[in-house]
Amino acid sequence: DNPHIILVLLETSATTVWSVCVTRLIAMISSPLVIFEQDKQYYTTHVKTVVDESILLTLDSRTTYQKMLGFGGAFTDAVGIVLQSLPKSLQNTIIEGYYGPNGLQYTIGRVPIASTDFSTHEYSYADTPGDFSLSNFSLTIEDWEYKIPYIIQAQKLSQNSTKFFASPWSAPAWMKTNGHMKGGGRLRGKEGGEYYQTWASYFVRFFEEYHKNGVDFWGVTVQNEPTSGLNPEYGWQTMYFSASMERDFIKDLLGPALKSSPYTKDIHLMINDDQRYTLPEWADTVLDDPEAAKYIAGVAVHWYEDEEVPAVVLTTTHDRHPDYFILATEACNGFMPWQGEPILGDWERAETYVDDIIEDVANWVVGWVDWNICLDMQGGPNWVRNFVDAPIIVNAEKQEYYKQPMCYALGHFSKFVRPDSHRILSKFDSTSHSGVKQIAFTTPDDRRVVVLINTNSVS
Template sequence: MKILKTSIYCLLISAMSCNTQPEQLNVEIFETSASGNQLTSIKPMVNDKEIDTLPIVRILPDQKYQTITGFGGAFTESSAYLLNKLSKTNRDLIMKAYFSEEGANYSLCRTHMNSCDFSLDQYSYTPTEDKELKDFSVKEDMDDLIPMIKEAQTISKDGFKLFASPWTAPPWMKDNKEWVGGKLLPEYYPTWALFFSKYIEAYKDQGIELWGFTVENEPHGNGNNWESMHFTPEEMTDFVQNHLGPKLEADGYGDKIILGYDQNRAGLKEWVDVMYATEESSKYYDGTAIHWYESTYKIFAEDLQYAHQKAPDKYLIETEGCIDAQVPVWKDDAWYWKKEATDWGWDWAKEEEKYLHPKYAPANRYARDIIGCLNNWVDGWVDWNMVLNKQGGPNWFENWCIAPVIVDEDNDEVYFTPLYYIMAHFSKYIRPGAKVLGIDQSDADLMITAAKNPDGSTAVVVFNEGKTAKQFNLWLNEKRTSVNISAQAIQTIIIPTK
């Protein structure tokens, strides 16, 4: 009887016990690698006698975490200007690569209100001192920025959420009367709130619906380099609680999302403590925005966890990241996988913090950070410029950076860097409304995240930073497949709906 019970048990389960062969897990695998794969479809491993000894990656479908808001990049004047310099063929190529279902299918995007460092010059929608903002106009955006956004809307089948960020109020509203630095004068808090409302109206008139805003890009400032305006946590919360939130509500825009903070993660705890201190202070905040520039490689997991616990029902979105302080390398994929880049932080970091800014591989930074964010409650990740030129501009401050797509506007050439494909590993396959799932893994050298999409499919993203190919068994429930991932590679593994 005991033997019979054991036999029945073995028949009822399809696990590794009792020498039963687990049922095959059907998957599609797409890989981008230093060896040349670019979202290339690859096959699972062929089962052999050694397969049971491989490391295990197990998806835990009962462990559900945050709901994904989206992935994408920023519409900037620099990017839009460059697109207007290209042939229609190459412009269409880039826009479809970002917004079509066949491409990266971006779902969450950002743009700037007034000028920013990636504008061609400094401008405001309200250049004239007038508290009623009678001369408010987005005419500066009509030639480049608005057409780019509208074209993206036409291409995108599912649509995308768009939020806007101001770098600064016009100088006449500030205590220093300058584009750079200074604070918003309290007497202009109501006027600045009105500015947001008028911006919604102006863009709506152009057929563009705003999803929401961040209150201020980098409220700590940026070293007094380009457009900025300083807020303390208390000042921003006062503005949101008593002016911006009530104004949008009164004007019928209470559904617009308001994200506070919008700078590096090292300052996150201080900000969320103030933003979410009371029911009144947190009423109009829908979430928190963060950047990645505090460190080349550190994810600040503890700070992200803290921010989530402080406001577990609110958004936590990475709103800007890029390979900064770097002229792009043209048509050399290998460079993006080598530890040859540094970052702006190397210049400003204290000596004892230089270790946070070593040489790094740009491809690694994107893959590591996005996976690390998803595994620490971040629900959206937005890149910076979508398109830049071979110099890393244009922009008025000559603040050169890299974008996933680089163009030579003079010769009408386009280069899709490895960073484009890495972004697509997330944006194309992890869709808005997906639920991040738990993962149990036995190979600590692999970075892994997983999410179940609204259509029932599951996307697993695996990053192998090492210079040796790896193999592992992927389990979901009692089904298994075996996977080989190349050295220096990122994979998205799609498990279809049943």
């Protein structure tokens, strides 16, 4: 049996060094969550508890680390399709539950540039072969129906405080060496040539068109998981960049193109957007070139290899490049074939989220962005059947949705660790507290926030 206990402690005094005796909870989940009573000092689940031993946790707000950006999720085509399978009132409830003042209070949103595997088909915004001038560039029905309305709603609910960033999966098929958006390949022609020039212009056109539809962006990544483009049999949209290719594309074309538009001149450009194993070398290659680095704000990283690659690579990346933030930009459960896609009510999946967030943030990550904010009962729709789990699962047949433990786990961070909070020094009195992990912050209103998780089991 796994307790999966997550606890938030709030302390409001101005004391710089604070010690608290935290009872180790060896507990069983006994009833639904009591969620988001923020005025209370202790914020946790309904549990049965027994005292095993005491843990002394000391916080020292005199020692501060990174400033936090926030938490959020992605607005894919699948999200919009699933939302529209519900009555409007439930659609509103889901978006309010994520971005509203009484919900998780997300402050980040990720938006794909054109199609992904979580679309119903491949499409780009410039599917006319040879259209180097992008004269036929156009957003699609997916943008107008499945993305933009919900993005605007989230922005309004957050009082325009949400930071949206975009990510491309692939250039149009005619621009790639393999002739398809799906599968490995790179941009055609020589680096810096007309295909690369058109691809840089494509970014700017995307942001200009979204601006016309009421959406402006805080950031953009150069390419989603660029190393997957090495695999010619890759199962969905992708495109290859090496670190040196990304560096040269940024400094010669993409950086200047973004600076040339009034809608993107201040955009936060992020490199990598791939797994931990690419770091710190990817960051070294790009950021050690001052002509590329001047256009870049941060390093994006995904979670899919986190169990294999230690988090110290994040700290190494920060130590070598302290002027650039590190943002975790994609995560989901159920992504391996044997993991079972959505598993309703699974607390272990909530635990993996909390564990990863604590580990990332302890190694200089400034925020953590989930993948799809909601999916259907199968974990889609997904045109290549790459079904996964999500914090909210929608049952269109019954016209209802289910908040997963992952949803509540994310709220323990997003609801309390507000933007511009700072991680602070926090440590237990000994190293013997196996299975109990914590991370601590000071908030802009001078609160101390501690998020703890007990992963111990009891029979």
